[in-house]
Amino acid sequence: MTPEIKNIAVFTSGGDAPGMNAAVRAVVRASIYYKKEIFGIYRGYEGMIENDLVKLNARSVSNIIQRGGTILKSARSKEFRTEEGRAQAYQHLKARHIDALVAIGGDGTFTGLHKFYEEYKMPVICIPGTIDNDLAGTDYTIGYDTATNTAVDAIDKIRDTALSHNRLFFIEVMGRDSGQIAINSGIAGGAVAIIIPEEETTIDQLIEKLDETARNNKKSSLVVVAEGGKSGNALEIAQQVKERYSYYDTKVTILGHLQRGGAPTYFDRVLASRMGVAAIEGLLQGETDVMVGIQNGKIVYNDFELTMSKEKEIEAEALRIAKILAI
Amino acid sequence: MTPEIKNIAVFTSGGDAPGMNAAVRAVVRASIYYKKEIFGIYRGYEGMIENDLVKLNARSVSNIIQRGGTILKSARSKEFRTEEGRAQAYQHLKARHIDALVAIGGDGTFTGLHKFYEEYKMPVICIPGTIDNDLAGTDYTIGYDTATNTAVDAIDKIRDTALSHNRLFFIEVMGRDSGQIAINSGIAGGAVAIIIPEEETTIDQLIEKLDETARNNKKSSLVVVAEGGKSGNALEIAQQVKERYSYYDTKVTILGHLQRGGAPTYFDRVLASRMGVAAIEGLLQGETDVMVGIQNGKIVYNDFELTMSKEKEIEAEALRIAKILAI
Amino acid sequence: MTPEIKNIAVFTSGGDAPGMNAAVRAVVRASIYYKKEIFGIYRGYEGMIENDLVKLNARSVSNIIQRGGTILKSARSKEFRTEEGRAQAYQHLKARHIDALVAIGGDGTFTGLHKFYEEYKMPVICIPGTIDNDLAGTDYTIGYDTATNTAVDAIDKIRDTALSHNRLFFIEVMGRDSGQIAINSGIAGGAVAIIIPEEETTIDQLIEKLDETARNNKKSSLVVVAEGGKSGNALEIAQQVKERYSYYDTKVTILGHLQRGGAPTYFDRVLASRMGVAAIEGLLQGETDVMVGIQNGKIVYNDFELTMSKEKEIEAEALRIAKILAI
Amino acid sequence: MTPEIKNIAVFTSGGDAPGMNAAVRAVVRASIYYKKEIFGIYRGYEGMIENDLVKLNARSVSNIIQRGGTILKSARSKEFRTEEGRAQAYQHLKARHIDALVAIGGDGTFTGLHKFYEEYKMPVICIPGTIDNDLAGTDYTIGYDTATNTAVDAIDKIRDTALSHNRLFFIEVMGRDSGQIAINSGIAGGAVAIIIPEEETTIDQLIEKLDETARNNKKSSLVVVAEGGKSGNALEIAQQVKERYSYYDTKVTILGHLQRGGAPTYFDRVLASRMGVAAIEGLLQGETDVMVGIQNGKIVYNDFELTMSKEKEIEAEALRIAKILAI
Structure with missing residues (x-):
C-alpha cells in the first residue's frame, strides 16, 4: 500500500505549450481542495537538481489561466539523464518532504520521469502538454488546439495576399514527426495540398494537383507543409x-x-483544467507511473510504457476529406 | 430502392453560426467530386417557397471557409410550417429537378425538414449548425467552438478591468436552453460561479461562494450566466x-x-468540412431523414426523431471541475 | 528654483485603459535611466491615503507592456476630495521622501492632483489614460486606439450575423460625453448612421437614412450609438x-x-511609452501641474487648467465622411 | 481649364496592403455621391493594358471594408513601363470614356502613373497604400497600422515562449528600405534592440546591449530586425x-x-475612407498628378515629384525612447 501523500510538487518541462499555465493552476487548486501542500519546481528537471522550488497557494495561480507560456518556466536537462542527476534531484525532494510529482510536458519529459520512478518509487504522474498532439494514449494534448488556430489565423492572413496577387504560397507549420497541425490547419485553411511526415508526396504529384485545380479556374493556392516532411522543408519543396x-x-x-505562444483557446484551458484535477485525483487514488489522457471525452490513465511505445495513428479520414475538398 | 440522385440543393436555416460557410463549401465540393449537380437555396425555407435558388460550382465557394455568417443567408419561415407552404416549395424544387436536400441548421430546421420528408419522400439530410451545441446525436454542433472562444476572449478583456478595480462582473453568454457555452467559457474564463438553465443556483448559494473566495483573498470575481437561467438573467441576478x-x-x-459572428476556429471548419462531405456521401448511400453527427470522433447518422426527442445531457463532470477550481 | 527630485511615485487612477501598464513601465524605466528612485502607489488616491506603496525596479515592470488593465490597480477615492484626505496623503508621501508624483488617468484624476499641487506645491505631472479620448490638450489619450479596435472587432462579428439575416443592429459603444469611439468605429464598421452625444439625431432623420439606403438595395444595416446620446441609449432608439x-x-x-480590456495596440503602447518617458523628463526639467500630451506627433506639456477648461472638438470632418460613405 | 470629369476608374497596384478595400469602397461611393460613373480595373496596370475593367455601384463594395487584400487584385506590370504598354492602356481607357484615374499603391505605382500623366494629360491621383509607411508627403500610408499590429501580435506570442525558456529571439519584420515597422513593433514588443536599414548597428554594440541587460537580471530578450538591415538579415545577425x-x-x-494580410484596424479603415473621399474630391476640384496624404491630421495633396524625391525621415525620437526603455 502506498503511504499517504501529503506534499506534491508540480513542474513543466520540454517545449512550452499554451495551456500549461491552466494545467499548473488546476494542479495547484485541486491539491489545496484535497488538503495537500503543493510546491512548484522552476525550469523542470534543472530546477529539481538545483533545488529551485517554492510553496504555492490558491492565489499564486490567480490570473494565469489565460496566459501563454509557463510561469514555472521550462528547460531541457542533460544532467537528469544521468544517474547522479536523478539522485541529486531525489535528495532535494526528500529533504523538502515531497511525496509525489506531477509533470506537464511531452515524451522526453515522460521518459525521464519513468526512469526516476523506477529508481525511487516516488509516485509520479504526467500531463501531456505539447502542441504536436503526437502522444498515444490521449486524443488531445494541451496546446494543440491553440497552436492549430494560430496556424490557421496566419494562413488566413497569407490567403489575403495570395488572392490579391494570384500567388502560390508554401506555408511551413510545426510538427517535426507529426502531421497533425498540418492536416487540420491545411483543411481549415483551404489548402490545395498538405505535406506531412507520415506520408510521401512527390513533386510530380504536387504539380499534378496544382495543375488540375488551375485548369479548374483556381487563381491562387496554398500548400501546407509540416516541418519534418520526407520531401524536404517548405523552402526545398517550393524551389x-x-x-x-x-x-x-x-x-x-x-x-x-x-505557434507556441498566445492565450490558450477555451478547449486547451478546459482540457488542462480537467487533466490537472485528474492528475491529483489519480495520484490520491494510487495511480502512478501513468499519463493522464482524454479518450472519447473521458479521462483515462495510461501506462507510460504504452504511451511511449505506440505511435499515434495519422488521420487517414482527414486526409481523404482534404483531397475531396481541394478541387 | 431510391432512384438515383442527380441534383442536390443545399440551404442554411435558423440562427446563423460560424462554420456554416465551411459546411456549404464542403457540400458543394463533395457533390461535384461525386459528379452531381449542386444548387444553393437562399434564405432557407423562405427562398425555397420563393424559388430563389442558383446553380453552384467549385469556385462559387472559394475563399469562404474562413468567413462567419452564411453566403446563402438564413431566415425563419412561418409559411413553411403550413401544408401550402411546403407544397409550394416542393413544386419549385421538382420544376428544377432537385432530387435531394441538405439543410444546415438547428432543431427548428430539422422539424420542418422531417415533415417535408414525410409528405414528399424526397431524400433529405441535416447538418447540425448552431452555436448552442444542444442537439442529441452529436458531440459537437458547428459554431459552438467558435462562439465559446469568442465568449472567452470577451471574458479575458473584462477580467483586465475587473482585476484593476477589484470588481465583480456578471457576464451573460448565449444558450437559451443550454448551459454549454456558459460551462466551458466559465471554466476557461476562471469564473467563480457558473449559472446554467439546467441547474438551479440560489442567490444564497451564490453569495456564500463569493464570500468564501473573498475570505480566501480573492480580490475580483467573474460570474458567467447563461441567458436562460432559472434564477433570472444576468441583470436580475446581479441586482x-x-x-x-x-x-x-x-x-x-x-x-x-x-457570439454568433467572426471567423470560425479550425475545429469548426474541420467539423463542417467533415460533416459536409458526410452529408453528400450519406445521401448517395441511401441515408435519408437523418442528421449527420460526430460521436467519439466518428461520423454517425442519427434519425431526426431521436435527435429531437432526447435532451443533451449536461456536463456534470465539467461542473464538478469548475467547483474544485473556484477556490 | 525647484529642489532636486530624487524619489518619484507613480499611480493609476479612474477608469482603467489598455496601455496604462505600458505607461507605468515607461515611467519606471525612465526614472531609473535618470538615476531616480521610483515607487508605485496601489489603487490611486486610496492607496496614497492608506500608505500603500512599494519601491520598483526595471524588472518589476518586465513583461507587462502587452497586458490590459493596470498592475498598480485603480480606484475612485471620495476621501481625496476632502482636505483631510489630501493632508493624510501628503504626510505619507513626505514620510517616504517622495518628491514628485506621476498620475495616469483622466480628468477626475487631474482635478484631484491639481488641487493637491496647489496646496502642497509638490511637483506633479499627468499622463492622459482613458479610452474616451475626450481631453483637450492631446490628440490621443492612452487606450483609445485599443478600445476603438475592440469595438470594430465586435462590430465585424455582428455584421456577419446582420448580413446573414438581413437585419438592422443598434450597437452601443462607450463614450459618455464623447462620440470619438462611436464616430471612428462607426466609419470603420461601415455603419449607416452614427449617433453621438455632441449632435442631435432625430428618429425621423434616422428612419429617412435607413429607408434611403434600403431603396438603394442595402439588405442589412448597422447603427452605432455612443452611450450618452441625447436621443437616448441604443435600446430606446431601437425601440x-x-x-x-x-x-x-x-x-x-x-x-x-x-471595450476597456485586452492587450493594447502598438499605437497605445508606443504612445504610452513616449508619454511615460516625457513625464519623467518634463518633471526633471521643472514642468509641474501639467498634462503630457501629443499634438501633431510631438510631445507637449499643457497646463491642467487649459486641459480641463476646454472641450475637445468633435470631428466634423469625420462625420461628413461617414455620411458620404453610407449610401 | 480641365474638361468635366464624368467617368472615373480606380485600381490597386504593387504589394497589397490591409485597407486597400476600404479605399476602393470610399472611392466608389464618393464617386457615386458626386454623380460620377465609377469603374474598377483588375490587376493594376496589367488589367489596364488588357482592358479588364467593370462598372461598379454602391453595392459592389458592400461588406469589403473589413477584408484584407484587394478585391480589384494587384500585379506588377513590366509592359506598362514601356511606351507601347502605356499607349495600349490609354486607348482602352479612352474607348471606355474614362476621364480620370485613381491609383492605390506605393512608389512604383506612382512612378508609372506620373509618366502616364505626362504623356496623356489624363487627370490622375494617387492614394498611398503600402505597409511600409515609407512615402514622403504623408504621415501614414494605408496598411501600416495593421501590419505593425500584426507584427506586435506575433512578437507577443514569441515572448511567451522566450520567457518560458530564458531565450533570445531575433524576429525579422517587413520593411526593405524602411525601419518604420521595426521601430514601432520593437518598442511595442519591448525589444532590447531594434535593427533598421537607416542606421548601422554593429555586432559589438548588440552584444554589449544584451550583456548589459543580462547583468541587470533580464532573463530573456527579443531583438527586432527590419528585413533590409545593413548588418544583414535576422539569420545572419543571429548567427x-x-x-x-x-x-x-x-x-x-x-x-x-x-504581415500583409488580415482585417484592417480601425485606423487604416478610417484613413482609407478619408483618403478615398479626398481623392475624388481632389480630382473634381482640379487636382492632378498628386498624391493624397495626411499630415498633422489634415488631408493634403502633394506633387508626385516631391513624394518621390524625398526620403521619409527616420524617427530619431522613437529610437531614443526605445533605448531608454530597454534597460
Whole structure:
C-alpha cells in the first residue's frame, strides 16, 4: 500500500505549450481542495537538481489561466539523464518532504520521469502538454488546439495576399514527426495540398494537383507543409516546384515559434483544467507511473510504457476529406 | 430502392453560426467530386417557397471557409410550417429537378425538414449548425467552438478591468436552453460561479461562494450566466446580489450577438468540412431523414426523431471541475 | 528654483485603459535611466491615503507592456476630495521622501492632483489614460486606439450575423460625453448612421437614412450609438425605430466593459511609452501641474487648467465622411 | 481649364496592403455621391493594358471594408513601363470614356502613373497604400497600422515562449528600405534592440546591449530586425551573435507575408475612407498628378515629384525612447 501523500510538487518541462499555465493552476487548486501542500519546481528537471522550488497557494495561480507560456518556466536537462542527476534531484525532494510529482510536458519529459520512478518509487504522474498532439494514449494534448488556430489565423492572413496577387504560397507549420497541425490547419485553411511526415508526396504529384485545380479556374493556392516532411522543408519543396511549374508566382512562409505562444483557446484551458484535477485525483487514488489522457471525452490513465511505445495513428479520414475538398 | 440522385440543393436555416460557410463549401465540393449537380437555396425555407435558388460550382465557394455568417443567408419561415407552404416549395424544387436536400441548421430546421420528408419522400439530410451545441446525436454542433472562444476572449478583456478595480462582473453568454457555452467559457474564463438553465443556483448559494473566495483573498470575481437561467438573467441576478452583498463593486455585461459572428476556429471548419462531405456521401448511400453527427470522433447518422426527442445531457463532470477550481 | 527630485511615485487612477501598464513601465524605466528612485502607489488616491506603496525596479515592470488593465490597480477615492484626505496623503508621501508624483488617468484624476499641487506645491505631472479620448490638450489619450479596435472587432462579428439575416443592429459603444469611439468605429464598421452625444439625431432623420439606403438595395444595416446620446441609449432608439419602421428585423447589442480590456495596440503602447518617458523628463526639467500630451506627433506639456477648461472638438470632418460613405 | 470629369476608374497596384478595400469602397461611393460613373480595373496596370475593367455601384463594395487584400487584385506590370504598354492602356481607357484615374499603391505605382500623366494629360491621383509607411508627403500610408499590429501580435506570442525558456529571439519584420515597422513593433514588443536599414548597428554594440541587460537580471530578450538591415538579415545577425555570446539559447523567426494580410484596424479603415473621399474630391476640384496624404491630421495633396524625391525621415525620437526603455 502506498503511504499517504501529503506534499506534491508540480513542474513543466520540454517545449512550452499554451495551456500549461491552466494545467499548473488546476494542479495547484485541486491539491489545496484535497488538503495537500503543493510546491512548484522552476525550469523542470534543472530546477529539481538545483533545488529551485517554492510553496504555492490558491492565489499564486490567480490570473494565469489565460496566459501563454509557463510561469514555472521550462528547460531541457542533460544532467537528469544521468544517474547522479536523478539522485541529486531525489535528495532535494526528500529533504523538502515531497511525496509525489506531477509533470506537464511531452515524451522526453515522460521518459525521464519513468526512469526516476523506477529508481525511487516516488509516485509520479504526467500531463501531456505539447502542441504536436503526437502522444498515444490521449486524443488531445494541451496546446494543440491553440497552436492549430494560430496556424490557421496566419494562413488566413497569407490567403489575403495570395488572392490579391494570384500567388502560390508554401506555408511551413510545426510538427517535426507529426502531421497533425498540418492536416487540420491545411483543411481549415483551404489548402490545395498538405505535406506531412507520415506520408510521401512527390513533386510530380504536387504539380499534378496544382495543375488540375488551375485548369479548374483556381487563381491562387496554398500548400501546407509540416516541418519534418520526407520531401524536404517548405523552402526545398517550393524551389523544386518553381523550377518545373511556372503558372504561379511562388512564395514561402515559415510560421515558426509564434505557434507556441498566445492565450490558450477555451478547449486547451478546459482540457488542462480537467487533466490537472485528474492528475491529483489519480495520484490520491494510487495511480502512478501513468499519463493522464482524454479518450472519447473521458479521462483515462495510461501506462507510460504504452504511451511511449505506440505511435499515434495519422488521420487517414482527414486526409481523404482534404483531397475531396481541394478541387 | 431510391432512384438515383442527380441534383442536390443545399440551404442554411435558423440562427446563423460560424462554420456554416465551411459546411456549404464542403457540400458543394463533395457533390461535384461525386459528379452531381449542386444548387444553393437562399434564405432557407423562405427562398425555397420563393424559388430563389442558383446553380453552384467549385469556385462559387472559394475563399469562404474562413468567413462567419452564411453566403446563402438564413431566415425563419412561418409559411413553411403550413401544408401550402411546403407544397409550394416542393413544386419549385421538382420544376428544377432537385432530387435531394441538405439543410444546415438547428432543431427548428430539422422539424420542418422531417415533415417535408414525410409528405414528399424526397431524400433529405441535416447538418447540425448552431452555436448552442444542444442537439442529441452529436458531440459537437458547428459554431459552438467558435462562439465559446469568442465568449472567452470577451471574458479575458473584462477580467483586465475587473482585476484593476477589484470588481465583480456578471457576464451573460448565449444558450437559451443550454448551459454549454456558459460551462466551458466559465471554466476557461476562471469564473467563480457558473449559472446554467439546467441547474438551479440560489442567490444564497451564490453569495456564500463569493464570500468564501473573498475570505480566501480573492480580490475580483467573474460570474458567467447563461441567458436562460432559472434564477433570472444576468441583470436580475446581479441586482439581487448587489442588494445583499456589498464587498464588491458589481457590473454586468451581456455579450449578445457578437457570439454568433467572426471567423470560425479550425475545429469548426474541420467539423463542417467533415460533416459536409458526410452529408453528400450519406445521401448517395441511401441515408435519408437523418442528421449527420460526430460521436467519439466518428461520423454517425442519427434519425431526426431521436435527435429531437432526447435532451443533451449536461456536463456534470465539467461542473464538478469548475467547483474544485473556484477556490 | 525647484529642489532636486530624487524619489518619484507613480499611480493609476479612474477608469482603467489598455496601455496604462505600458505607461507605468515607461515611467519606471525612465526614472531609473535618470538615476531616480521610483515607487508605485496601489489603487490611486486610496492607496496614497492608506500608505500603500512599494519601491520598483526595471524588472518589476518586465513583461507587462502587452497586458490590459493596470498592475498598480485603480480606484475612485471620495476621501481625496476632502482636505483631510489630501493632508493624510501628503504626510505619507513626505514620510517616504517622495518628491514628485506621476498620475495616469483622466480628468477626475487631474482635478484631484491639481488641487493637491496647489496646496502642497509638490511637483506633479499627468499622463492622459482613458479610452474616451475626450481631453483637450492631446490628440490621443492612452487606450483609445485599443478600445476603438475592440469595438470594430465586435462590430465585424455582428455584421456577419446582420448580413446573414438581413437585419438592422443598434450597437452601443462607450463614450459618455464623447462620440470619438462611436464616430471612428462607426466609419470603420461601415455603419449607416452614427449617433453621438455632441449632435442631435432625430428618429425621423434616422428612419429617412435607413429607408434611403434600403431603396438603394442595402439588405442589412448597422447603427452605432455612443452611450450618452441625447436621443437616448441604443435600446430606446431601437425601440422607437422599431415602432415606426418595419423593413428590418431589429436587434440591439451593448458592448460594455469589454471595450476597456485586452492587450493594447502598438499605437497605445508606443504612445504610452513616449508619454511615460516625457513625464519623467518634463518633471526633471521643472514642468509641474501639467498634462503630457501629443499634438501633431510631438510631445507637449499643457497646463491642467487649459486641459480641463476646454472641450475637445468633435470631428466634423469625420462625420461628413461617414455620411458620404453610407449610401 | 480641365474638361468635366464624368467617368472615373480606380485600381490597386504593387504589394497589397490591409485597407486597400476600404479605399476602393470610399472611392466608389464618393464617386457615386458626386454623380460620377465609377469603374474598377483588375490587376493594376496589367488589367489596364488588357482592358479588364467593370462598372461598379454602391453595392459592389458592400461588406469589403473589413477584408484584407484587394478585391480589384494587384500585379506588377513590366509592359506598362514601356511606351507601347502605356499607349495600349490609354486607348482602352479612352474607348471606355474614362476621364480620370485613381491609383492605390506605393512608389512604383506612382512612378508609372506620373509618366502616364505626362504623356496623356489624363487627370490622375494617387492614394498611398503600402505597409511600409515609407512615402514622403504623408504621415501614414494605408496598411501600416495593421501590419505593425500584426507584427506586435506575433512578437507577443514569441515572448511567451522566450520567457518560458530564458531565450533570445531575433524576429525579422517587413520593411526593405524602411525601419518604420521595426521601430514601432520593437518598442511595442519591448525589444532590447531594434535593427533598421537607416542606421548601422554593429555586432559589438548588440552584444554589449544584451550583456548589459543580462547583468541587470533580464532573463530573456527579443531583438527586432527590419528585413533590409545593413548588418544583414535576422539569420545572419543571429548567427554572428551566437558565435560570440552564449548566455542565451538563440532562435530566429521571420514573420514574412502574414504581415500583409488580415482585417484592417480601425485606423487604416478610417484613413482609407478619408483618403478615398479626398481623392475624388481632389480630382473634381482640379487636382492632378498628386498624391493624397495626411499630415498633422489634415488631408493634403502633394506633387508626385516631391513624394518621390524625398526620403521619409527616420524617427530619431522613437529610437531614443526605445533605448531608454530597454534597460
